[in-house]
Amino acid sequence: MRSAIVKGDLAKIGSLAETDSLSLHAVTMTGKSRLFLITPETIRVIRRIVELRDKEAMPAWFSLDTGPSVWINTRSEFVDRIAGEIEQNMNLTVLKSGVGGPAHEVNEHLF
Numbered sequence: 206m207r208s209a210i211v212k213g214d215l216a217k218i219g220s221l222a223e224t225d226s227l228s229l230h231a232v233t234m235t236g237k238s239r240l241f242l243i244t245p246e247t248i249r250v251i252r253r254i255v256e257l258r259d260k261e262a263m264p265a266w267f268s269l270d271t272g273p274s275v276w277i278n279t280r281s282e283f284v285d286r287i288a289g290e291i292e293q294n295m296n297l298t299v300l301k302s303g304v305g306g307p308a309h310e311v312n313e314h315l316f
Contacts, residue, residue: 215264226269
């Protein structure tokens with residue numbers, strides 16, 4: 206991942222994020238608690254992102270935290286197009302965000 210970030214290789218970063226996300230959910234599903242956090246909607250979005258990338262050549266990759274929400278990683282010039290696709294054709298709400306700023310030290314608690 207570090208190498209891909211240094212090189213600016215978004216395709217490699219996206220691919221690694223997808224693998225990591227799926228590995229995380231595999232562990233939660235096969236662990237002692239058997240947590241199934243992915244929903245049918247999660248799977249639908251993942252499949253659509255893969256389809257957009259593979260069939261429509263859009264630079265889009267998914268990632269997941271420990272929950273059902275899908276993060277779509279892409280280049281800034283594709284954000285509106287991909288968000289519109291998901292909102293219009295899947296009847297889901299898309300929240301858009303950008304890359305955060307550099308890390309910095311804080312001296313006060315966040316909570």
